[in-house]
Amino acid sequence: MSDSGAKTKWQLTQTAFDRLLAALAPEREEAGERYILLRNNLLRFFETRSITASGEAADEVLNRLARKLESGAELEAIGAYALGIARLVALEFRRIPEETAAGEMPESAVPAELPEETEERIECLEKCLGELPEENRRIIVEYYKGSKREKIDNRQMLAESLRIPLTALRNRAVRLRDKLESCIRRCMR
């Protein structure tokens, strides 16, 4: 994917990024969670349209959103605004011939990692896991462990032990796993 088709001239600044986080939630931690969720929504948006450079497209949307906020704009429905930008960016990415061709050629296998990449990832996993509070560690492990059929019971038991509804547990576990995986990716850079 070249830069020629998409508007990527503007570079994200720390101030603009801070504005974006502040617009997502007043608390920094919650804002971080919402940022990950919004980016994942955008990734899915482009992936369901077979745009293979989904990461680049999602970042382009977030950059434009941050730029808008940096300019002093007040956005009430930030998600809906991001969706509007995403629809425009999708059109722009589709106009790039090599992207369109590549986007319709799904690979059906996941290439294996090199051994050193795996080792590095495991080290990062240990490090990131260590950064989670004990209760969050327990939640993420309990929520996802087991085979498909065991998971149903595990999750029910966990929700009961925490005295929260299953939906609340699911949201918490998903956010934790997002955070963990995001930490691993950062650690590997």
Next chain:
Amino acid sequence: MAQLDENREKAVRYLFGELEAAERDQLEDLIFSDDDTALYLEALEKDLIDEYVNEEMSEALRHRFEQKYLVSEERRERVRMARIVVEKLFKDRPVETATAVQVKRTFLETISDVLRLPVPALAGGLAVLLLVIIGGWFLLSSSQDQSEMVQGNRNSEVPLPTQEPAPDNLPDESKDEPGGEVQMPDTNADPGRTGHGTNDHRPDNRKQEKAGDNTSVPEPRIFVATLLPITRSGERPVLTIPDDMAYVRLSIVHDNLTPYVTYRAELRDSAGEEIYVREVRAQGRVSRPVMLNLPASKLPSGAYEIVLSGVNEVNGVEPIKFYNFSVKRQ
């Protein structure tokens, strides 16, 4: 949110890029405006990836996943990440945390949980059902000998076994139409009979007349038990089934609220071999127990599992609950 919860398949089709543009756009309006919907999709995607990594997908779903989902480097990276996380975190360390949330629950705690269900109608319905079962069990157990009462108490956490002569319209396999359903127990009936789940709609006095008729052919007997989805203690409930029982009727209690087309109950032995499968229409019985009737000969002594699933409108089968129990024949 609830909209997606009720249609997992629609969410899967979205992830696989299979929705029509209009439907997809409508769903995206919701995803970008409602965190719960977005998180539901996020959770579903992670579960799908884990199922792929754990090789738990059906052949058809795996094929769809590879052809329709793995279409970008981002997604392939997600699978690689999941492979490491699942292998190193969710498979390597289950023991240290497994006991942390093991809560031994009593039958009364279960009832108390039912009464706290967020849907009043469901809570009320299940509570009535449980109370009626208990009432029926007490009435029956009072007429049984002491050893049977001990057995009933031991099993009271999960199954409530009772037994009675079979009615004329015995629910044997030959009478069960394929894909048909069995009558549900009438929870508003006489507590002495309710919970046995018989198909007998005759007035009680007819049964009494029959009992006194020495010339009548002895009726086959049905062993009746109720299974609740409780596995907290780790102990399998034991159904002690007398050898002279001809049929076993299991009332499978669940709290599913998803409106499936049919419920599917699969009985498996300890080796995982399928012994008996039954599908019943789910319409109008979202959270009502599913009845499973089978010849007692299919249940020799041993360990068993029942998998209760829901079948949606596109024939997708989604597990709801699992029930483990042992059978002791005597």
